[in-house]
Amino acid sequence: MATTEMTRPDATAEDFRAEAAAWLADNFPQSLVGKENLLAAIEGESKPDPEVAAWKRAMGEKGWGTPTWPVAYGGGGLDAKQARILQEEMARINAWNPIGGMGVMMLGPTLLEFASEEQKQRYIPPICRGEIRWCQGYSEPGAGSDLASLQTKCEDKGDHWLINGQKTWTSGGQWADWCFALVRTDTSKKHEGISFILLDMKSPGVEVKPIKMISGASPFCETFFTDVKVPKDQIVGEIGNGWTIGKRLLQHERTNLSGGGRMGRGAGPSLADIARKYVGVDDEGRIADADLRGRIIKHEMEARAFQATARRVTAEAKSGSLSLASSILKNVGARITQERAELTLEIMGMNGLGWEGEGFHPLELGTTRGWLWGKAVTIYGGTTEIQNNVIAKRILGMLDHQ
Amino acid sequence: MAVLNEEQTMLRDMARDWARKESPVKAYRKMRDGGAAIGFDPQAFAKMAEMGWTGVIIPEAHGGSDFGYLSLGLVLEECARTLTASPLNASSLAATSAVLLGGTEAQKAAWLPGIAAGETIAALAVDEGPRHAPDRVEAVAERRGDGWTLKGSKQFVAEGDAASLLVVAAKAGDEIGLFLVPADAKGVSVSARSMVDARSHAAITLDGVLLAADARLEAGGADLLDRVLDRARAGVAAEMLGLAVQAFEDTLAYLKTRSQFGEILSRFQALQHRMANLFTEIELMRSVVEGALEAIDAGRDDVPVRVALAKATACQTLHLVSRELIQLHGGIGMTDEHDAGFYLKRARVLENQYGNGAFHRERFARLNGY
Known part of the structure; x- marks a missing residue:
């Protein structure tokens, strides 16, 4: 399969180029050139512009905001070569990708690798459509570089998890809908006591406080969890395997950063x-x-x-x-x-x-x-x-x- | 540390003590949060004047103590350590140097006592664009009867918002002259600029300002502007030394308290070497900054080279130290609540003031004939 794709004749690539160019011409109005809010991730969304919303919807439905992700979960299903062609065609008309954020950059690839089929079906399509803003709950005041010393506690209460603790440097915490977090499910082991959990930021007991930075912006928050109840099916991967998953996600982060x-x-x-x-x-x-x-x-x-x-x-x-x-x-x-x-x-x-x-x-x-x-x-x-x-x-x- | 005499030691200790107790960084923070356009607290400046700091390089005959540039540098260094916002450098060093070097006895008598008393705030207005370029002065002073008409504009004039006296560089025929311009003269307009260090850096327009015959500083000779600028640069370098020293000390203290991986950060060899390197660079910086100030006091003829060396080194070292300050503090240093960002922001402004590192490396080469 891979061999077929890699030796695909140029004619096929050129067909795809023509298809991409035509679709982009139909869907990306030139009035949107230069209107990309590069700081959206650190400043929050500005007020929705109907043209921007339409462009985002079109890209989301097409799956081209996440071009190489599987079609089954809302991605574009393109191979690397097609994705590059799409990127070139977008650059040619100064079109920009309206689908982004931590969901695309970090969580999506991690879910594709570690999540259950049900979790993939539930969480990935809204990322492809740019509907859900995700934030990262990793660092804590005492756990920065030494992340594995994190203390936020996640207790098994039978029919739910109960989370208590404090995160910091939660990017976009004040605008996020959901959070992927590393929490401690076992206090007796350092790395093996950590699990990777997904939680709704609107859950009772979640409180965010923006941190003002030297640039004047407040892209990060302190996030406090007080008796936050999380459904049992929201841990990704095995319990106690969060360190492995979390580190893998950081690799995606580093590639992007x-x-x-x-x-x-x-x-x-x-x-x-x-x-x-x-x-x-x-x-x-x-x-x-x-x-x-x-x-x-x-x-x-x-x-x-x-x-x-x-x-x-x-x-x-x-x-x-x-x-x-x-x-x-x-x-x-x-x-x-x-x-x-x-x-x-x-x-x-x-x-x-x-x-x-x-x-x-x-x-x-x-x-x-x-x-x-x-x-x-x-x-x-x-x-x-x-x-x-x-x-x-x-x-x-x-x-x-x- | 230069070998100080008893008076200098006392002055430095007094400045250190006052800055720590009466003008800590939180006073600067308060000023910034208050958004004062003049960029300093007048009451604090009045106290500095009361202690005689505004007259350190001014002769006793004109109300000063005549302690010299190194002495004033010590005060500037100590005040900079706590980010004390005041027109001390701009008024009592830079503008004062212009009057000292270029003023007639009458001009000195007219202006220096007010500056020494802290009642007159003077500012030196040379640059007309964002980068230091004293050879590109376009402001013009034209003869008009006995006096002058001044036209042009000046940018980023340090302490220009509160100044009552402006020392303005302007073309007078083939030369560049320095002119004493009362800030309330007709045709002078001053507008504030909001910059990262929350200090005063005014834009000034001179729209046909009429000046009397005695407005020009006549006594300095053709290289007056250069000599004044060299003194101003040495003063800025002294301030930069204070920033570097404090940024270093704050970083060292932080590394000795923050713990990760069950270990105090200062026990990590990689960080120990980083700090040893900063310490080394700051010691080199101190030698050349103090050397420039001493050369001015001694009336040496190699002041320009020593100042170019001092300012270039100060720019390079403070740049490094201010970056390491943030990096070694990690996330906490990125927050507005922490003081680190203040040092970083002020550092870049001073790096630019009166010539950045590249400017002074070039000047050093030219002065040395290569």
């Missing part, structure tokens, strides 16, 4: 363009600030190397071998993201340091807030330090001196 190759590829103006505008060029067209120019060059080259690595990892994974290089993606992606933000800020000078109001272009203010927000990428989803531990210990086999 690394920028997934999106970085530096046509998303907004290049650093060189921004520098030309703010710094100017010399007689030969070089960015006038030689020192800055050197650092832009270094950054751009690193971004290229990162993209090449991301492509290599994808190709190797497709051929069936798990690449060791996947372990570096999150750290490199995060580093490049932050470096780009710092360089943009430097290029813009004082214009890159506005907080609000008069005297600053909205793009400049966006840059500033994005820079502050971006300080999180080396912290969330496993800090850079934790990722380096994984590389040193699990991949390189370097053990602690004790």
Whole structure:
């Protein structure tokens, strides 16, 4: 089967390209170009625009918001090649994917791997249609990098589970409909005492408090669970197997957080363009600030190397071998993201340091807030330090001196 | 630490004590939350003046103590550690340097006593765009009878919102001159800018401002602006040193209390080495920042090179320290409730003020002839 797909003649690919282009032309109005709310995930949805809603509905019904997921659960059922063609066709007309969030990025792939058939039928289709917003209940005040020390208790009460405890850094907790959480079903074991549970955020006893961040936004919450009753069928996988499932989900998170190759590829103006505008060029067209120019060059080259690595990892994974290089993606992606933000800020000078109001272009203010927000990428989803531990210990086999 | 004399040691200890007790970070937070356009607490500044800090580089004859730039740098460093918001740097160092270096005796007598008393707040207005570019001053001063007419605009003037006296760089024929402009003169308009550090960085328009004959600082010579800027840069570097030192100390204290994997973070060797590296960089930074201030006090002829070295190093080191401050605090440092973000935000503003690292590396190379 796989062989047939991979050797599929180009004519078939071109047919699919034509089909995708036609469908997109029918369903994506050009008036929506540039209207993607990139910050929806961290700011909550803005007021629904009827055109946006129609586009979201169309993509949801077609399953193309989650193009490679099985049709049986509401996905698009496309193979990797078709998915790439779809992406190219969307990029060509500046169409954007209205289906996203943690359900798509993290929970869906995890459910596909670990959930029961009933759970897949129940939870995945609404993710494909973008109907349910999911949040992640992992970290706790005392369990950040050392996530497995989490204490939120989940007790078996016969016909239901009873949850008590506190989570923090719950992304979008104040807007979420449902939460996937790691909870402690056994206090006698560290890792094996953890289970992966799905719960309705409207359940009695769930309370969220937004945390204001240095960027001024409040994309995270503290979430408190007080005697929250959860039906028995909402634990995913085996009881006590939550650590394995939760870690697998974090891999999806890290793949997404690394920028997934999106970085530096046509998303907004290049650093060189921004520098030309703010710094100017010399007689030969070089960015006038030689020192800055050197650092832009270094950054751009690193971004290229990162993209090449991301492509290599994808190709190797497709051929069936798990690449060791996947372990570096999150750290490199995060580093490049932050470096780009710092360089943009430097290029813009004082214009890159506005907080609000008069005297600053909205793009400049966006840059500033994005820079502050971006300080999180080396912290969330496993800090850079934790990722380096994984590389040193699990991949390189370097053990602690004790 | 530079070798301090008794007066300097006393001054530094007094500043440290006052900043900790009377002007802790929560005072800055309160000011920010209050959204004051002038960007500081006038009562706190009045106290600083009362303690004589506004006159540290001003001669005794004009109401100051004439302790010099290193002494003022010590005060700026200590105040910066608690993020004390005040016009001390802009008024009592930068603008004061302009009057000291370029003023006639009459001009000094007219303005310095007010600055020394903290009654006059002065601001230095040079840049006209978002990046420091003193060679691109476009504001023009034209002769008009005995006096001048001033036209142009200035951006990101530190403490411009509260200043009653502006020291404005403007083209006067082939030279760039510095002009004393009362902020309430006809044709001067000041508008506030809201920036990440919640301090004052005003935009100023000069629309045909009429000035008297004695408005220009005549005594400084052709390189007056450069010399004034070098002093202003050294002052900013002193402030940056205070930010770096405090950011480092806060991080160290946090690593000694936060525990993960059943272990206090400061016991992890990877983090120990990170801190050892920051400590090293800050010590290097201190040497060059204090070296620049001492060179100014000693009247050395290599002040420009030393200042370029100091500001470039300060930019590089504070940049690193402010990033590590956030990273090593983890999620808690990302919250507005924690103070770490204040240091990060202020750091970037000061990195930009009077030339970023790249500007000063370039200047260092040019001054050294390569």
